[in-house]
Structures are given as structure tokens and as C-alpha cells.
Amino acid sequence: MIDFEPIYLTLKLAFCTTIILLVLSLPLAYWLAYSQLKSKVIIEAIVSLPLVLPPSVLGFYLLLAFSAENAFGKFLDQYFDIRLVFTFPGLVIASVLYSLPFMVQPIQNGFKSLSKSLIEASLLLGKSKTETFFKILIPNIKKSILTGIVLTFAHTIGEFGVVLMVGGSIPSETKVVSIAIYDEVQAMNYHNANVYAGILFAFAFVVLLCVYSINHRFSKTSLLQ
């Protein structure tokens, strides 16, 4: 019988990661798009690191950092009673770091595509930067935000390396679908592996289908707007 727990866990992980990243990325992308500081290239490079780094490298460093043997892990354990290795919260933090560029980059490009005079016009109409951000900038980069959300969600679902390193394969805690497939193949349960793989395959296709059809619709309406 197929165990649906990994599917539920995968969706929960993707959901948490996406929400956290959306909240983090809007101000971060705004800063990256408009800051005049020269040192921002360093932050830009760090944000994009997960795109080129093997997941196992990132997972390895996170594992070291979270471990109770080391300062950061010890600090969390002693003062907050938080253990991040082989736990769901640890998985969420790892996913947030790993999917960061998938949320930040589309939003940053969205901000960059807007004419700077939109912001200046709003300021000259007496509006604060916060009001300008929520009433002018965000509504005009909806398409980019949506792209970021969908990509982050899908990318989190497709994770394997980081999740395996940080979370291992603990049922109901860290065993997500991609790990479950690996386990089932190891155990020669090709039928179950097939079902999980089929679900992920169909899901990935549907997600991309949505992204492209939304993009098409947006580009049509923006012509009509």
C-alpha cells in the first residue's frame, strides 16, 4: 500500500518555504533592485549561490551548523531548546536557503522593469515610501511575484540533496516524496517508486503549464490595459 504521509509532508514543506520566502524576498529584492551601494553585489552573489552549488554542499554545511556539536546548534539547543538536524523545522530552513534565488530573482527583475519615475511620481504626490511600495510597486509586479511563488513551490518539491543531508529519511518528520522514491528503489519496491515518481512528474508538468499560461494571459492583458 502507498503511504501518503510523504506527499502530505512534501506539500507542507513547500507551502511553509514559499510563505517564508515571499515575506523575506519582497524587501530583499526591493533592496537589491534599488540600492546604490556597491557592496550589494556580494549579497547578490550569496543569494544566487544555491543555483550553482551542489545541494550536497549546502546540505553538508547546514548539517554542520545545525549540529549540537557546533556553536550555532549548541546555542539553539541550550537557549531555545531547538534542534534542527533531522527535524521538520530544520528542513524548512534548509529549503528556504536553497530556494532563495527562485523567489528573489523574479521579484528583483520585476522591480527593475518598472520605470523609476513611477516611484518618484508617487513621492512627489506626497506619498510615503511604504505606501508607494504597497500601492504602486507590488500591484505592478504581480506577474513576477506569481512566477516566484510557483517556481519556489515547485523547486522545493523537487529537492533531494539538501533534504537528504539535513533531514535524513524519518517517516512523518523528514521523509518527503523525493526521498521516499529513493528509499523504495533501494528496497526494490518499484511499484511504489513508480507511483511517487508519477505524482511528481504530473505535478511538475501542471505547475509549468500554469506558469506559462498565466504568463501568456498577463502579457495579453497588459497589452489591453
Next chain:
Amino acid sequence: MIVFKIQKKLQAASGEMLLDLDFIIKENEFVTLYGASGSGKTTTLRILSGLTTADKGMITVHNTSWLDTDNKVQLPPQKRKIAYVFQDYALFPNMSVRENLSYALEKGQDKTIIEELLTLMELEQLQHQKPAQLSGGQKQRVALARALVQKPAILLLDEPLSAVDNEMRAKLQDYIIQAHRKYKLTTILVSHDIAEIYKMSDQVIVLENGKISKKGTPEQVFSSRLVSGKFQFVGEILKIEKENFVYIVSVLIGNNVVKIIAMEEEIKDLEMGNKVLLASKAFNPILTKID
């Protein structure tokens, strides 16, 4: 009255340039900034509106200090009460024409100004359309209307008419003059078009490499000698034809081509494309080169 005394180092294409300006604009005056691109016109508007900071200097508007680098006074753009019409109009794409205007309302401000401006700029028919559905001239009117919602005392126009055709241009100039008079504005326009400057401005300030090279009425600035005429128009020479002993000069004034008879000595420093001042003295129209 606007007192403007500013210094700012700029990175121009030709290297470093010092923008060093000192001028006074009277209340309700219509002033045009004229000059080659890169001479500092737009930067002047941006410094006045607070979007760009100056290195040194002071700006006083109607006896209020907006900027005084010696006393560390710097009013943020939000508090300067300036209507600014951008070259690209800067209409908010997510809002309809009416919403663009409503966004500009201050907290608790009377909403009747919206209807008034929609009527004045003839935008009632378009009020529910989004900016992307509008033509260049229509966007221009929306941008002007939106800038006027907060009833500012100063209107800044950064080459607002460069992207529209001649017919539309003439109409928009009328809208601007109308708004200037109705709301008793002090208006500063950046323009390259001498005909436009003649039609609209009381004072022209000519900028050259960040300095004021000439200042005065359009006639003082653009005509080498003063013409006392009964009527005068600015136009562009389309063609000069020889007919027996005289020349026929075709001049484009607004959208009309006017043919003028000229003698050989009158046309000797004129050629196609020249901007000319066409004025009538007694009975014979006379042509004077103004550029």
C-alpha cells in the same frame, strides 16, 4: 517667487560638469529652460523638486526655505507641493485614469477637484481606461491632471510634448496654458521647440554646460534685433523657390504652410529647416532668422 541658487557636480558625457545656477522666477510666471541635451535642464527640475540633491546652495519658494545647505535644511520631495510631469508620464499602469487622479488626493481633500480636472482636460470619456489603452497625447493630459490634484503652486514639465505629433502638441500647449492661468501656477517647462517657447513663455533661461548663457523674454533671447510688429509667428522654412526676380518662401506655422515673397537680400542667410520669425510691419510681412 522662487529663488534658486545651486551648485552641483555632474558627470556629463564630455566629463565632469559643474551645474552652477542662480535665478529668480516671479509668481505666476511661465518660464522655459532651453538648451542642448546634457546642459542640466532636467537636473535643475529634479533639484527643485527634491528628487536630486544639490552639493551646495539654497532654494526659497514663496518665502519658505526648501533647501539651504549652509543651515542643513532639506525638505523631502513629499513636502514640496510640486506638480511634476515626467517625460514618460509615469502613470501608474495598475490604475485607471480616475484612480490615478484619486491616488494623488491628500487625506481628507475634497474630491470635487477630480471631476473638475477630468472636465478641464476632457478626460471624462476615458476615466475608466487603463494608461496602456491611451494615446501619447491622452497620457499627457492624464499626467498633467494628476499633477494638479494637490493644487500645487509650481508646475514642472520635463519635455512633456516631445513624443506627440504637431497637431496634438498645439492642443496640449493650450491645455497647459489653460491650467497655468486657471490655477495661477508658476510653471517651468523644459523645451527644445522655439515655436513652443514663443507661444507659451514669459521668460526663457538658456543653459549651456550647466551655466545660464542667456535670460529674458523669448524675443530678447531668440531674435538678434527686436522687431516691432503688429503680429508675429514662429515657423520653419520648408522651401525657397525662385520666381522671376523674387523668391517664394514656404513657411510652416503650426499646421499651415504660408507662402511669403522675399527679395534676394532677405533670403541670403536663410535655408531650408531654419526657424524664422514671421512678423508684419505695416503691410509687408518680413522674415527674420531667429536661430
